[in-house]
Amino acid sequence: MPDGTGADAGSELLADPWDGDARLPEFFDDAWPAVDAYHAFLKEEGELRGLLGPRELPRLWERHLLNSAAVVPFLPRSGLIVDIGSGAGLPGIVVAAMRPDAEVMLVEPMERRVTWLMDVVERTGLTNVDIRRARAQELDGAVEADAVTARAVASLDKLYRWTVPLVRVGGRIVAMKGARAGDELAEAAPVMRKLGLTDGEVHEAITIAGTEPTRIVTAVRGRGPRVR
Template sequence: MNDASDPALRAELDAGLAALGLDAALAPPLLAYLALLARWNRTYNLTAIREPRAMVSLHLLDSLAMQPFARGVGSLADLGTGAGLPGIPLAIALPSLQVTLVESNGKKARFLREAVRTLGLGNARVAESRAEALDQPGAFDAITARAMATLADLLAAGAHLLRPGGQLLAMKGARPDAEIAALPAGWHMAAVHPLAVPGLDAERHLVVVERAPT
């Protein structure tokens, strides 16, 4: 595996950050996270993606593509975060965002705690729990998930975590019109934002779901 300090890897990340309008100063902590993930992945199989250049686009830049819509959000719960995606890149890019990384798998939760400690992320914490069992009702401005379950399933698992007026920010591939049509009563699609991920030739959308007006 190429080292995460490879200059070509840094150049690719710098170009991606520039394309997203983000500061190149984010590159060192993002690459430190990538190096930690690669090291743990050899033993714990945290992600099926092992090639570093693929990790830059499919993990880091894919997660950061949604950051304009997380700006101004005070607190975010990342449900089923796995290796910390999108929560850790968002916490690195948005220091004012308080991120709770929700993960029930013990090995992944151990990695997340080590990543938060090693990277010095004072705005991130780990909740080793299934989303539906997390006992923090109304604690978050937003919940998110990256290609985990349907919109209806995400709401079933995590809607109790949202404060009044809170939003589900769901990262999807192709525009999920069937899922939007199947939203449960009391919820509606507020917006669908196409996302352009540098280095990724695939559809990405961010679906914003809110409680329906009464």
């Protein structure tokens, strides 16, 4: 039995309880090979490249990959999906794996993260990913997405100002949020009215039984004016 010190303790701390769970390949279905390869790459180099802290390694599945998968049912099966502030590729890489008939654009301003995303695409073999080194505000007029996603990028009022110009009329902004999702949505109401966003709603999404629910905030772009 390990005594709580040394290498054994370190290995124990890094163990992810979801590793080897037979429900994972069943849940991800056809996306499993790409998602599994992405998970392995995150585990190997995520901390080394400064994308994840060491405490995140034992919870990659639930906190990051399954959490990202929770957004997929709120996204179209085809068309253009733009992931703002992709960072390590969450949720964009998972979305691309699970929505193979959609084009998924990953938007990230930091060069080292863009390099990482390019390496992830090569490692996973995904062919429906376009990577742009840019900020959301720089793409106004350059894209017309069917949906925009974002995870831990900004408060909803800021996020909506940045992303409404990127979404077609009738398209969706789908944001992953924390415990204050409802409060943020209420606080963003004046900005939503000004931008012509409608149908703001908070959803609690569960992927596999036993995981914590993920809060997803959706809104639809109407025909209101754009505000930069």
